[in-house]
Amino acid sequence: xxxxxxxxxxxxxxxxxxxxxxxxxxxxxxxxxxxxxxxxxxxxxxxxxxxxxxxxxxxxxxxxxxxxxx
Amino acid sequence: xxxxxxxxxxxxxxxxxxxxxxxxxxxxxxxxxxxxxxxxxxxxxxxxxxxxxxxxxxxxxxxxxxxxxxxxxxxxxxxxxxxxxxxxxxxxxxxxxxxxxxxxxxxxxxxxxxxxxxxxxxxxxxxxxxxxxxxxxxxxxxxxxxxxxxxxxxxxxxxxxxxxxxxxxxxxxxxxxxxxxxxxxxxxxxxxxxxxxxxxxxxxxxxxxxxxxxxxxxxxxxxxxxxxxxxxxxxxxxxxxxxxxxxxxxxxxxxxxxxxxxxxxxxxxxxxxxxxxxxxxxxxxxxxxxxxxxxxxxxxxxxxxxxxxxxxxxxxxxxxxxxxxxxxxxxxxxxxxxxxxxxxxxxxxxxxxxxxxxxxxxxxxxxxxxxxxxxxxxxxxxxxxxxxxxxxxxxxxxxxxxxxxxxxxxxxxxxxxxxxxxxxxxxxxxxxxxxxxxxxxxxxxxxxxxxxxxxxxxxxxxxxxxxxxxxxxx
Numbered sequence: 141x142x143x144x145x146x147x148x149x150x151x152x153x154x155x156x157x158x159x160x161x162x163x164x165x166x167x168x169x170x171x172x173x174x175x176x177x178x179x180x181x182x183x184x185x186x187x188x189x190x191x192x193x194x195x196x197x198x199x200x201x202x203x204x205x206x207x208x209x210x
Numbered sequence: 211x212x213x214x215x216x217x218x219x220x221x222x223x224x225x226x227x228x229x230x231x232x233x234x235x236x237x238x239x240x241x242x243x244x245x246x247x248x249x250x251x252x253x254x255x256x257x258x259x260x261x262x263x264x265x266x267x268x269x270x271x272x273x274x275x276x277x278x279x280x281x282x283x284x285x286x287x288x289x290x291x292x293x294x295x296x297x298x299x300x301x302x303x304x305x306x307x308x309x310x311x312x313x314x315x316x317x318x319x320x321x322x323x324x325x326x327x328x329x330x331x332x333x334x335x336x337x338x339x340x341x342x343x344x345x346x347x348x349x350x351x352x353x354x355x356x357x358x359x360x361x362x363x364x365x366x367x368x369x370x371x372x373x374x375x376x377x378x379x380x381x382x383x384x385x386x387x388x389x390x391x392x393x394x395x396x397x398x399x400x401x402x403x404x405x406x407x408x409x410x411x412x413x414x415x416x417x418x419x420x421x422x423x424x425x426x427x428x429x430x431x432x433x434x435x436x437x438x439x440x441x442x443x444x445x446x447x448x449x450x451x452x453x454x455x456x457x458x459x460x461x462x463x464x465x466x467x468x469x470x471x472x473x474x475x476x477x478x479x480x481x482x483x484x485x486x487x488x489x490x491x492x493x494x495x496x497x498x499x500x501x502x503x504x505x506x507x508x509x510x511x512x513x514x515x516x517x518x519x520x521x522x523x524x525x526x527x528x529x530x531x532x533x534x535x536x537x538x539x540x541x542x543x544x545x546x547x548x549x550x551x552x553x554x555x556x557x558x559x560x561x562x563x564x565x566x567x568x569x570x571x572x573x574x575x576x577x578x579x580x581x582x583x584x585x586x587x588x589x590x591x592x593x594x595x596x597x598x599x600x601x602x603x604x605x606x607x608x609x610x611x612x613x614x615x616x617x618x619x620x621x622x623x624x625x626x627x628x629x630x631x632x633x634x635x636x637x638x639x640x641x642x643x644x645x646x647x648x649x650x651x652x653x654x655x656x657x658x659x660x661x662x663x664x665x666x667x668x669x670x671x672x673x674x675x676x677x678x679x680x681x682x683x684x
Contacts, residue, residue, distance in 0.1 A: 156295055163288050164444050168435035173426065179418040183435040184281045188490075191287045195486065198295055199479040206302055208471050 152201050159197060163190030213360045213534055220399075220538055221373075224380055224545075227391045231384025239574045240314050240581065243385035244557045245467045248309070250390055255468055256477045257397035258390040258550070262460055263293065263481070264400065264488050265344075265547030269540035270351045272489065273515040276496020277506070280425070280432025283493050285444040290485035292452025293461075294478050300456075301465050303625045305474065308466045315554075316462040316621070317562045323624040326632030327566065332639055333617045334562035337459050340614035341555045342592065347610075348548035349374055349596035355541040358516040359534065370596050373545060378589045381549045382582040386467060389549045396542030403539030404491050406532045407522070411494065418494070424501040432500055442658030450663045453618045454611035460554040495519075515540075556584040612650055612662030616642040619670045627677050634676040642669030 168183040177185040235242050250258070276283035304319060311322060316337065321330040349370055356369025364372075380388045411418055425433045436444065455461070468474035492515075499506075499514045502521065506514065516537075523533040560581040565572050619642075620635035642665035649661020656664055 152298070160288055160292070160295075160448055161445075164285075164441050164448075165282075165435050166438065166441040170434050170437065172435055173422070173430075173433055176419075176422045179421055181281060181422055181433055181435075184284050187284050188287065191291060191486065194288060194291055194295075195483045198291065198298070198482045201298065202475050202479045202482070206298070206471075206475050208475065 149205070152205065156194065156197060156201075159190055159194045163187050163194065213537075214363055216534060216538060217356070217359055217364075217541075220542070221376055223395060224376065224392050227395065228380030228384040228388040231380075231386075231388030231391055234387055235385065238578055240557065240561060240577050241312050243578055243581070244314050244553060244561075245463060246386040246390060248467055249469050250386075250464070250467045250473075251469050252473045252476055254390050254394050255464060255473060256480055258393035258546075259461065259464055259477060259481055260484060261393035261397040261400065261543060261546035262458075262464070262550040263290075263455070263547075264484075264543050265348060265351075268488055268492050269543055270354060270512060270515060271347075272492035273496035273499070273518070274512040276493040277499045277503075277511050277514045278496075279440075280429065280500065281497065282432075282436040282440050282444065283496060284490075285447050286489040286493055287485045289448045289451040290455075290489045291482055292448045293455035294482040296452045296456035297465070297478060300622045300625055301474070301478075302471075304462070305465055305468070305471055313466055314463075315557050315561045316457075316459045316617075317558065317566075319624070320621065321562075321566060324620075324632040324635065326636075329620065329632040329636050329639075330562060330566060332636060333620065334558050336613050336617050336639070336643065337457075338555065338558055338563075340454075340610045341459060341551050341558070342588075343610045343613075345548060345551045345555065345588075346592050346595055348544050348551065349592055351544045352541065352548070353596065354513065354516070355537060355544055358513075358519070359537040359541060367597055371593065373541075374548075374589050374593055374596075377545055377549050377552065378585050381552050382585045386463075386553060389546075389553050390467075392549065393546040396539075396546040399535070399542045400488075400539040403532070403536035404487060407536050408487065408491050410529065410532065421497060421501075425497065428501050428504065432497075439658035443655060443660075446655075446659040446663045449666075450611045450615055450660045453666065454615040454662070457614045457618050457621065458554075459558060460550040463554060463557070552585055552588065555588055556581045559584050559588075612646040612660065612665070613643065615662050615666045616646065616669055618666060619673045623670075623673050623677075627673070629677045630673055634673055637676070638669035638672040641672055642666050 163186075165183045165187050172183055173181045175182055180188065241247060272283075272286055276286070307313070307319065307322065311318070313319060313322075315334070317330050317334045320333045321327075324330070352373045353366035353370040356364050356373065357366045360369075380392060384391075422433055465474060468477070495515050495518050499518050503514065503517055519533045519537065523530040560577050564580060565577055616639050619638055620630075623630050624635075642662075645665035645668055646662040649656065649664070652661075655661070
């Protein structure tokens with residue numbers, strides 16, 4: 141690659157990709173429904189929690205690592 | 211309150227904003243009309259991006275899909291977030307170059323980078339296809355929303371025709387300013403409605419805590435963890451919506467229109483959290499319908515949101531008003547997306563197809579005039595199709611992304627790979643689009659993945675491989 145825009149690095153992409161991947165519920169067995177947390181089955185709750193982590197990480201990257209170069 | 215009066219009050223609010231947008235324009239140039247002169251501040255940018263990104267699909271198609279798929283439609287939260295994540299790969303660099311060369315359309319970047327008219331026109335063609343599809347979906351959703359709000363007093367056909375007229379009127383009068391300001395009003399309406407009804411649901415009134423038990427009793431397959439195929443669709447949806455959504459021409463034009471990079475950064479940092487409210491809310495609406503309405507047909511299930519809201523509205527006058535507000539918010543979301551798409555479409559058709567192929571320099575005022583005429587013509591043609599809806603709204607959405615996503619490798623890798631040529635990018639686009647089209651005609655997913663995703667990965671592989679070869683041979 142010739143260059144990456146601003147201070148956004150490949151490691152940020154890998155971090156975001158990992159969180160996204162962890163949010164896909166591929167590692168649960170079909171009968172894992174209970175317990176219900178906040179009106180969600182456990183697997184859905186974990187996926188939603190991963191989405192919260194994803195949003196927080198992305199916001200941190202945008203604010204801290206996107207060079208304000210105007 | 212009579213829903214028809216409330217609807218008319220809302221529509222009356224939009225026209226002065228269009229006039230104000232027209233009055234505030236500083237010059238009769240495409241850059242001022244389509245990009246608002248690059249002076250959109252944080253609040254308006256956030257509202258317009260929010261209102262543009264959350265559309266008829268969110269309020270009409272998402273609950274329908276959520277009803278059909280069950281809790282697995284929680285995938286809508288990360289896939290809407292993925293749009294903002296994908297901006298990170300190109301928005302910082304694009305903004306720098308767009309400011310320097312006063313870009314108006316997304317294909318201005320393609321043309322600037324590759325200096326190839328065939329590639330520019332191919333990308334513009336794919337974007338036009340996707341936008342036509344998207345606008346058609348909004349027109350259809352408008353008809354359903356108006357019919358729902360007025361409880362059938364205004365028919366689907368009348369709703370589509372009347373609102374299409376309002377949208378094209380304020381879009382062609384005020385350009386990006388009118389669109390952004392009306393989006394702000396519409397965004398606030400959507401936010402108020404979602405917060406109000408969301409608050410009602412989450413304070414326990416909707417009995418959300420027992421919802422999983424009720425679903426488990428009638429449709430256990432909709433609450434169980436998804437099988438590998440649905441998980442593949444989940445991952446594929448993140449890819450296709452993330453990449454495709456970040457290629458929305460109207461959203462790219464908002465990157466150009468931000469008053470400063472700081473404004474854009476703050477806006478995107480907030481935007482990334484919004485699916486936790488909007489997409490989740492739409493998904494819950496679909497889940498709430500599962501125990502209440504059994505075995506709806508596919509086309510019928512697109513109206514699931516209306517059915518759930520009708521039930522809530524019967525619970526009291528305050529909730530009745532909240533439902534009305536939400537339906538109006540949904541209509542606002544649809545209209546705000548439609549106006550942005552229409553503005554973007556007319557800019558692509560005139561700035562890319564006409565201006566870039568013209569043998570002589572076309573005056574900016576002429577381009578602007580043609581752009582406005584194009585908006586009216588486009589709307590007239592699409593209305594013919596909107597009045598005969600045959601496929602579900604979700605299918606229209608998928609068709610849009612399958613095509614739009616193929617522009618991404620040329621667009622994004624253009625910032626990273628100096629050796630990437632127009633020829634290579636065209637081969638990649640041809641291969642990716644062909645694969646997407648074959649899959650679409652077959653009406654199937656391959657191993658749970660959207661054909662557009664596989665097409666885009668092939669497209670990406672072609673670009674990367676041929677660049678590497680070029681590097682070795684040189």
